[in-house]
Amino acid sequence: MTKLMKIATEKNPNMLPQFSERQMHFSRWVLTVAWLLVIVSLFYDPWTSVLTAPNHPWSPLRLPNTCIQVQGKCLSEQPYPLGTTLFWGAIVPSAIFILLVFGHEVWRRICPLSFLSQIPRALNKQRQFKRENAKTGKVRYELAKVKSDSWLGRNYHYIQFGWLFVGLCGRILFFNADRLVLALWLLFTIACAIGVGYFYAGKSWCQYFCPMAPVQKIYSEPGGLFRTKAHTSDQTITQSMCRITLPDGKEQSACVACQNPCIDIDAERNYWDSLNKPTESFLRYGYIGLVFGYFVYYYLYAGNWDYYFSGAWARQTDQLASLLSPGFYLFGQTINIPKILAVPLTLGAFTAVAYYLGKIAEKQIISLSRQSFPNLHVDVVRHRIFTLCTYIIFNFFFIFGGRPIVATLPVWVQYIYDLGLVSLSTLWVYKTWNRSPDLYSRENLANRFRKQLVKLQLNVSQYLEGRSLDDLNTHEVYILAKVLPEFTKENRHKAYKGVVQEALEEGYVNYSSSLEVLQQMRLELGITDDEHRKVLEELGIENPELLDPDRQRTLENQIRLNGYRKSLERLMLLQQQSSNENFDQLLQQNSSEIGALRQQYFITSQEQEWILSGLSPDAGDKRRAEFLLAQLPNLITCYRVLNQPIIRQHQAVLTLIKESIYHKEELIIRSILEILATQQNSPLALKLGLSLGQMSSFVLVELLEAEPWKQRLHPEILRYLTQPSSEWNTCSLESSPSEVLQHLEALLGDQNPSLQAACLYIIAQLESERGKSIACQFTSDSSKVLRETSELLLSLPVPYPSLDSFPTLEKVVYLFNSDFFHRMHPETLVSLAERADVKTYTQNQAITEAGDTCRELLLLLSGDAEIRYQLTDDEIRVESLHPGQTLDELDVLAHSQSRNTIIASSPKTRILAIPVHTFDDLLDSDSDFARRVLELESRQLQRFMRSINSP
Numbered sequence: 001m002t003k004l005m006k007i008a009t010e011k012n013p014n015m016l017p018q019f020s021e022r023q024m025h026f027s028r029w030v031l032t033v034a035w036l037l038v039i040v041s042l043f044y045d046p047w048t049s050v051l052t053a054p055n056h057p058w059s060p061l062r063l064p065n066t067c068i069q070v071q072g073k074c075l076s077e078q079p080y081p082l083g084t085t086l087f088w089g090a091i092v093p094s095a096i097f098i099l100l101v102f103g104h105e106v107w108r109r110i111c112p113l114s115f116l117s118q119i120p121r122a123l124n125k126q127r128q129f130k131r132e133n134a135k136t137g138k139v140r141y142e143l144a145k146v147k148s149d150s151w152l153g154r155n156y157h158y159i160q161f162g163w164l165f166v167g168l169c170g171r172i173l174f175f176n177a178d179r180l181v182l183a184l185w186l187l188f189t190i191a192c193a194i195g196v197g198y199f200y201a202g203k204s205w206c207q208y209f210c211p212m213a214p215v216q217k218i219y220s221e222p223g224g225l226f227r228t229k230a231h232t233s234d235q236t237i238t239q240s241m242c243r244i245t246l247p248d249g250k251e252q253s254a255c256v257a258c259q260n261p262c263i264d265i266d267a268e269r270n271y272w273d274s275l276n277k278p279t280e281s282f283l284r285y286g287y288i289g290l291v292f293g294y295f296v297y298y299y300l301y302a303g304n305w306d307y308y309f310s311g312a313w314a315r316q317t318d319q320l321a322s323l324l325s326p327g328f329y330l331f332g333q334t335i336n337i338p339k340i341l342a343v344p345l346t347l348g349a350f351t352a353v354a355y356y357l358g359k360i361a362e363k364q365i366i367s368l369s370r371q372s373f374p375n376l377h378v379d380v381v382r383h384r385i386f387t388l389c390t391y392i393i394f395n396f397f398f399i400f401g402g403r404p405i406v407a408t409l410p411v412w413v414q415y416i417y418d419l420g421l422v423s424l425s426t427l428w429v430y431k432t433w434n435r436s437p438d439l440y441s442r443e444n445l446a447n448r449f450r451k452q453l454v455k456l457q458l459n460v461s462q463y464l465e466g467r468s469l470d471d472l473n474t475h476e477v478y479i480l481a482k483v484l485p486e487f488t489k490e491n492r493h494k495a496y497k498g499v500v501q502e503a504l505e506e507g508y509v510n511y512s513s514s515l516e517v518l519q520q521m522r523l524e525l526g527i528t529d530d531e532h533r534k535v536l537e538e539l540g541i542e543n544p545e546l547l548d549p550d551r552q553r554t555l556e557n558q559i560r561l562n563g564y565r566k567s568l569e570r571l572m573l574l575q576q577q578s579s580n581e582n583f584d585q586l587l588q589q590n591s592s593e594i595g596a597l598r599q600q601y602f603i604t605s606q607e608q609e610w611i612l613s614g615l616s617p618d619a620g621d622k623r624r625a626e627f628l629l630a631q632l633p634n635l636i637t638c639y640r641v642l643n644q645p646i647i648r649q650h651q652a653v654l655t656l657i658k659e660s661i662y663h664k665e666e667l668i669i670r671s672i673l674e675i676l677a678t679q680q681n682s683p684l685a686l687k688l689g690l691s692l693g694q695m696s697s698f699v700l701v702e703l704l705e706a707e708p709w710k711q712r713l714h715p716e717i718l719r720y721l722t723q724p725s726s727e728w729n730t731c732s733l734e735s736s737p738s739e740v741l742q743h744l745e746a747l748l749g750d751q752n753p754s755l756q757a758a759c760l761y762i763i764a765q766l767e768s769e770r771g772k773s774i775a776c777q778f779t780s781d782s783s784k785v786l787r788e789t790s791e792l793l794l795s796l797p798v799p800y801p802s803l804d805s806f807p808t809l810e811k812v813v814y815l816f817n818s819d820f821f822h823r824m825h826p827e828t829l830v831s832l833a834e835r836a837d838v839k840t841y842t843q844n845q846a847i848t849e850a851g852d853t854c855r856e857l858l859l860l861l862s863g864d865a866e867i868r869y870q871l872t873d874d875e876i877r878v879e880s881l882h883p884g885q886t887l888d889e890l891d892v893l894a895h896s897q898s899r900n901t902i903i904a905s906s907p908k909t910r911i912l913a914i915p916v917h918t919f920d921d922l923l924d925s926d927s928d929f930a931r932r933v934l935e936l937e938s939r940q941l942q943r944f945m946r947s948i949n950s951p
């Protein structure tokens with residue numbers, strides 16, 4: 001038992017992947033043939049009834065010589081063929097057992113019905129739609145999929161449950177014992193599965209129609225006892241994901257993304273994703289009622305439990321004759337409701353009552369747990385309620401399920417059967433109880449991080465004492481990263497960027513959720529929120545589609561694209577082995593095979609282009625560099641245009657805009673330089689180098705000076721980049737106001753709300769009506785700085801007053817312009833601005849007095865101030881302060897009392913006061929900021945020391 005518990009609770013017991021798809025395919029064939037034989041036996045079986053004859057010498061299934069009473073009368077029983085008893089008493093309970101113990105991943109890979117539903121795909125006879133490209137006129141055919149927003153896509157849970165309900169009613173009424181009806185029902189179900197396989201691609205039968213799907217969900221989510229964990233697996237083909245076996249024996253994904261999230265790819269992800277959906281409670285509580293109702297009905301019908309436990313219901317071959325006879329027998333009396341109505345009424349009532357009782361109980365438990373365990377997340381409470389429900393219904397089911405056959409075995413076998421089931425289900429609870437969405441997420445991210453560590457090819461063996469990276473648990477992976485000397489700041493950034501990119505590609509996070517979802521990981525790695533935003537910025541520059549909120553990304557889609565890419569790679573490799581043609585010629589020659597592959601994997605023209613560029617690294621670099629280069633001219637012009645005299649009066653705001661453009665340009669040029677460094681002096685590099693050099697960007701000049709590119713780039717490329725161009729960087733004085741406006745409006749599409757607000761402010765200052773009409777679009781923006789600026793532009797009189805009438809924008813702008821907060825990410829500046837206050841002082845008013853406790857960091861916004869340093873008893877040194885400078889920051893850092901007096905020295909002096917705890921929080925959470933503050937302060941101190949030492 002201890003060994004069993006160990007296997008069950010291991011990180012990834014990996015019991016299943018040792019079976020190859022070929023072996024599973026063989027098992028599917030065997031089971032399917034066996035199932036079809038059972039169906040055939042329902043039509044014709046002259047043999048097995050011998051085993052049930054009352055006088056059979058050894059058969060445990062021989063009819064007993066006892067009276068089984070139904071509604072007060074003994075049933076007369078005849079020897080019967082075993083088909084129905086076998087089907088209901090052994091096959092169906094085995095399926096439930098497999099689901100809880102081995103998980104859906106075994107069941108879905110051996111299920112005969114799922115196998116049969118794939119016949120149309122195997123025969124290449126599936127419904128297709130004709131798609132014509134409006135531009136090129138090219139025609140392609142696409143297989144049909146169930147759309148998630150279609151009626152079926154939204155309601156399939158209810159359809160599956162409804163079918164299950166009909167099936168259980170049908171069992172009691174029509175085909176528990178009537179072999180012909182059961183055979184027809186099974187054949188009808190097989191026909192439906194094949195039909196769905198024709199109408200829809202993927203495993204649509206299993207996902208949207210199969211009545212067993214809710215049962216699979218209940219018993220095998222978040223996973224079976226001996227499940228594999230898809231989210232911590234290093235395999236690309238996980239659990240029961242659709243796959244094919246290639247001629248060389250390797251397996252390849254055949255996923256067409258027919259469902260999202262898909263239980264076959266990662267059951268646990270599917271579970272957490274649907275945990276709070278109303279369908280989940282309906283399925284789980286309703287199912288308990290349905291199963292209770294189903295078994296209790298036998299008692300309500302016969303008036304005793306013998307009828308059920310003897311299995312007589314599976315051999316009443318005249319079952320249809322009782323449809324209109326009384327459906328209930330209680331307290332020795334028949335109740336004259338026909339059985340055909342009594343069955344759906346009973347099962348329906350039990351389902352409805354269980355559902356409502358379940359909802360009420362859930363509410364009570366959640367409210368009790370809130371009082372007693374306030375730290376326990378409601379999702380965990382819900383998960384534990386569902387876990388208990390599954391445990392109860394599993395054991396209840398097996399009190400009845402399989403019992404007619406088990407009851408014929410010796411008593412000690414029955415004890416082992418009962419003990420085995422209770423033990424296995426208890427182990428399942430033990431393993432499932434402590435799972436939580438948070439734990440899943442941490443494991444998932446640690447696994448992504450582990451993959452990035454592998455990519456970095458760091459020497460980790462000396463720290464692992466014979467173990468591999470895959471053996472490390474979530475905490476160990478992060479601890480290892482912390483102690484690895486090779487895991488430098490740059491590698492940490494690379495690894496984190498890789499994790500974010502992968503998580504974005506799979507739709508695991510999006511632009512807005514990434515900050516929160518990856519928070520724990522950042523804490524583990526000591527990565528600040530600003531660094532995260534920087535990573536997003538870089539990814540957005542390299543691949544803007546990645547952050548496009550309108551583009552829905554999913555793991556399933558990613559798997560589909562990878563599957564296609566691998567098939568294409570393989571096709572090209574095979575062709576290259578037998579031909580000397582180049583890549584493009586091979587593509588042309590194999591267009592029909594590629595067309596078939598595209599159809600199989602639903603590949604659009606855009607996806608095809610993207611995948612082709614990834615197949616040939618040069619093409620990928622070329623596409624990326626061209627994309628990056630195309631953005632530069634606009635940014636360069638924009639930067640120049642913003643130097644126009646007509647807007648210089650808004651210098652502080654302009655600095656924010658220009659710095660943002662500069663930063664973007666810097667990111668783009670750095671990415672192009674990376675490509676150039678990889679390509680050295682290839683024709684592509686020469687072409688790119690020439691184009692980049694001709695753009696005359698001073699950012700390029702600065703980057704080449706500040707960073708070690710000269711050592712990394714080929715001399716020829718370097719020559720292109722450094723030779724002066726005829727268009728050398730001169731600020732044109734000729735831009736018209738409309739040109740300025742046009743560029744500012746283009747910047748409004750940026751993701752940075754501070755930049756948007758700053759642009760909007762200047763647009764409104766230049767052309768108030770235009771500013772107003774644009775402001776209307778942003779009045780409900782989620783960022784305070786943009787929302788408030790827009791609202792003020794709509795309410796303030798024209799001509800618009802200066803920046804001090806726009807409180808949040810003003811604070812952000814001045815924070816941005818200050819030395820202290822200059823390189824801080826705009827979103828951090830906005831949150832800092834929200835916590836800071838603006839204070840106004842008149843001439844000679846004291847801002848701080850010597851001896852005051854420093855509670856705020858002060859930033860001079862406008863006006864002037866003087867710091868009076870008390871050097872000796874009668875010697876005072878006065879230093880003037882100007883807008884943008886911070887006051888008394890050393891005392892703030894030391895949390896000490898102010899040693900100097902600061903006096904306002906202009907009629908109106910405005911100060912931005914940042915509470916000291918806000919500043920401390922920032923120092924704690926942002927090591928970069930802390931380092932910058934230290935640098936600034938050391939410089940400040942050196943200056944101060946020099947000034948007092950100078951005569």
Ligand code: SF4
Pocket residue numbers: 202203204207240241242254255256257258259260262263264265556
């Ligand atoms: S989403 Fe992919 S893996 Fe899942 S059932 Fe559909 S095709 Fe198969």
